[in-house]
Amino acid sequence: MRPAEFAALVFLGLAAMPVVSVAEDRIQATGSLGVVIERATGSVLVVDRANRAALNRIEGLGDLSHASLTYSPDERFAYVFARDGGLTKVDLVEGKIAARIVQAGNSIGGAISDDGKLVAVSNYEPGGVKVFDAGTLAPVADIPASGKTIGLVDVPGRRFAWAVWDSGEVFLGDFSGAEPRIEMIGNAGQMPFDAVLTDDAHTYLVGLFGEKGVTAFDLWSDRPEPRRFLTDYGKEGQDMPVYKMPHLQGWAFAEGQFALPAVGRHEILWVNRDSLEQVAATPVAGQPVFIIEQPASPYVWVNFALPDNDTVQVVDSRTHQVVDTLKPGKSILHMEFAPRGAEVWLSSRDDNKLVIIDTATRKQVAEIPAQSPSGIFFTNRAHQPGL
Amino acid sequence: MRSAPTLLALLAAWPALAGIPTDRAVELEHMLLQDCGSCHGLTRKGGLGRPLTRSALETMPSEVVVAIILDGIPDTAMPPWRPLLTEEEAAWIADYLKTKE
Incomplete structure (x- = not known):
């Protein structure tokens, strides 16, 4: 909303009470909103958690296979990182594209600086990181x-x-x-496939595909050094094919542990957060993709790679036991929790819908049509380091 | 998603694809777009995996494409799809990649 419009609404609201409801209709707060990637159509869906509804669809964002996004600190803008190098700044309040550039040939994700001033994009082709002004998307640095x-x-x-x-x-x-x-702070190992920052911005964890293990960097240290762990999981037995690379952005940090996806094994590995020693392994239904902590609970939820991607399991971080197995829909690609954990939204790509599950009952409470949905991103991510 | 009539027209014009039932062909095309697309891009222009556009595969013989689909490439992220696909289905996908934009 433009300042002049806002001023006008405030004026009307003060001047004539009956107009207030109209004014309220036009004011869109963003705290309960989210953005869903519709990967095949190059569109995003703006959704409202409070009403369990889609508000509008915004099109023209490019190839959104493996797209992700991050939020401005005021939760008004989403920066969408597309596969084809597109960087689109979406205005959730106005429901439209605020700015858009194509900054590389092939991209994989991005991040926003802690002060909200810079947006960085991680590129495959040409490889590197480009940094942009978050306001205008003007180029700032090319690494x-x-x-x-x-x-x-x-x-x-x-x-x-x-x-x-x-x-x-x-x-x-x-x-x-x-x-x-x-600064190059060290070598993580062979084929790092993804990395994540712990919620306290203390540890940067880098998962490896080319060899067994995870490498931790202590970013509170003035001289971070690589510290390898989980180097020998699943030593005996043949690894299984990985039909979808695990994602680490959802790595759960529960009960003093990291819950990590084993690569090539149908297991969740539990590691003590301080010692980096493995404390347990949980056999699960398939190759884990996302392992995500249900906020304010002892549980983590996990989804799986093909061909087990119709299944979601819930695991207790205290006992390391699977406590529930759900079949919410075909090709469950992502899970996003309401910030206080009351419900979880899942994207069912091949059923073209979002499924909303009450975490207390683990029963579906609603669904919303969406076109080949993948990532779901609620605006509370705006306030979490590493997201 | 491609509509069924388009696919039928494609099948009629394309004897190499005739061995795969139409409904399975729809599934395969969906899998190619969505699941292969996770690494190779929905437009097949590449990602973690190499580009799979028609021109990118121009010089690669069909048998090699089929072999890579079925058995993967060791020490890379390309998995063997043999547990999920028959040889005929892999051949269908290879044909699709090499002939269709």
Whole structure:
């Protein structure tokens, strides 16, 4: 809403009470909103958690296979990172595209700086990280890499961290000064497929595909060093094919543990957060893709790669036992919890719908039509480091 | 998603595809677009996986494409699809990739 409009509404509201309801209709707060990627149609759906409804569809965002987004600090704008290098700034209040550029040939994700001023994009082709002004999308910095960059996250102090799939190198970029300062902080190992920052911005965890293990970097340290763990999980027995790369953005941090997807094994691995020792393994229905903590609860929810992607399981982080197995729909690609954990929204790509499940009963309470939905992103992500 | 009539027309014009029942062909096309698309892009222009556009595969023999689909590429993220696809289905996908934009 433009300032003049807002002023007019305030004026009308004060001047004549009956108009207030009209004014309220036109004021769209964003705290209960979210954006859903519709991957095949290049569109996003703006949804409202409070009313369990879709508000509007915004089109023209490009190839949204494996698209993700991040939010401005005021929860008004979503920055959508498309596969084809598109970076689109979507205005949730106005329900339209505010700005759009195509900044590379092939991209995988992005992040916003802690102060909300910079948006960084992780690119495959040409490999590297590009940084833009969050207001105008004007270019600010271009950091080439020797390969595909993955696992881009924001780090406090106007910094970003990322890794390179081809070389295993991990970088920390500081954009707080006039010129960016880029530092290679170590090598994570072979084929890092994704990385995540813990909720306290303490540990940057890098998952490896090319060899067994996860590499942790202590970002509270002045000199972060790679610390490898889980190097020998599933040593005995043949690894199974991985039909979808696990995602780490949902890595759960529950009960003093990390809950991590084993790669090539149908297991969740539980690791003590302090010692980085494995404490348990939970056999699950398939290759885990997302393992996500249900807020304010002892539970994590997990979805799976093909051919088990119609299944979602709930695991208790205290006992490491599967406590529920759900079949919410075909091709469940993503799960997003209401910030206080009351319900979870799931995207069923092949049933073309969003499924909303009450976490107390684990029963479906609503569904919303959507076209090939993938990622679901609620606006509360605006306030969490690493997202 | 491609409509059924388009696919039927395609099948009629394309004897190599005749061995796969139409409903399975619809599933395969969906799988190609959506699941292969996770790594190779919905427009097949590449991602973590290499581009799979018609021009990108121009010089690769069909048998090689079929073999890669069925058995994957060791030490890369390309998995073997043999547990989920028959040889005929892999051949159908290879044909599709090499002939269709």
